[in-house]
Amino acid sequence: MDAIVLFGIQGSGKGTQALLLSKQISYQHINIGDALRMQVSKQTALGREVQAVIESGSLVEDDLIFRLLEQSLDPKAKGIVFDGFPRTIAQAEYLCKVYNVKLSIYLDLSEEEALVRMSSRRVCPSCKANYNLISQAPVKEGICDHCGTRIEQRKDDSPDAIHKRFEAFYQETFPLIEFFKNLGVLQKVDASLPIDTLAKQIYSLYYDPCPIES
Numbered sequence: 001m002d003a004i005v006l007f008g009i010q011g012s013g014k015g016t017q018a019l020l021l022s023k024q025i026s027y028q029h030i031n032i033g034d035a036l037r038m039q040v041s042k043q044t045a046l047g048r049e050v051q052a053v054i055e056s057g058s059l060v061e062d063d064l065i066f067r068l069l070e071q072s073l074d075p076k077a078k079g080i081v082f083d084g085f086p087r088t089i090a091q092a093e094y095l096c097k098v099y100n101v102k103l104s105i106y107l108d109l110s111e112e113e114a115l116v117r118m119s120s121r122r123v124c125p126s127c128k129a130n131y132n133l134i135s136q137a138p139v140k141e142g143i144c145d146h147c148g149t150r151i152e153q154r155k156d157d158s159p160d161a162i163h164k165r166f167e168a169f170y171q172e173t174f175p176l177i178e179f180f181k182n183l184g185v186l187q188k189v190d191a192s193l194p195i196d197t198l199a200k201q202i203y204s205l206y207y208d209p210c211p212i213e214s
């Protein structure tokens with residue numbers, strides 16, 4: 001099965017871009033966070049296992065993540081666009097064993113800009129609609145367009161939490177740049193570009209990949 005990996009710091013827009021690309025090229029889109037939440041909300045055997053781990057305050061182990069991927073996979077899919085996976089070199093090694101990684105795109109964004117984007121994220125506590133005060137503000141200030149509830153900041157978007165996630169990104173995920181470069185499948189894009197421009201660039205990379213040489 002072919003796989004495309006989008007990775008970058010939180011706030012780089014990899015989720016949005018992964019979704020757009022997967023629709024354009026008819027691949028399945030797997031966001032590992034969403035996949036985890038879905039198993040938990042469906043209360044599958046795997047979901048209950050994940051929930052127990054999360055409630056105990058531990059990290060979800062790789063083995064559980066790999067089983068989750070297997071379960072989330074549509075066997076009829078033409079290929080998969082991953083976002084939020086792999087997060088570490090160990091996960092990337094698994095990915096390469098199981099999938100044919102055609103392309104890996106690093107969405108490059110400065111930590112400063114990522115911080116600005118992350119701290120302007122808001123969510124509707126009622127209907128879960130996502131907003132961004134800079135790029136996607138609600139029509140009426142502070143109020144959800146869909147249901148009229150007051151929007152708020154997620155707990156894991158607090159400055160402290162964001163800082164911790166950035167640190168984890170640079171320690172664990174950033175080394176994937178070298179990893180994918182060595183595989184000859186790395187591409188880099190400027191994630192500060194507008195969503196549409198970036199989407200076009202990523203789409204053209206899919207058809208005409210000229211990877212960065214190691």
Ligand SMILES: [Zn+2]
Pocket residue numbers: 124125126127128129144145146147148149
């Ligand atoms: Zn709402």
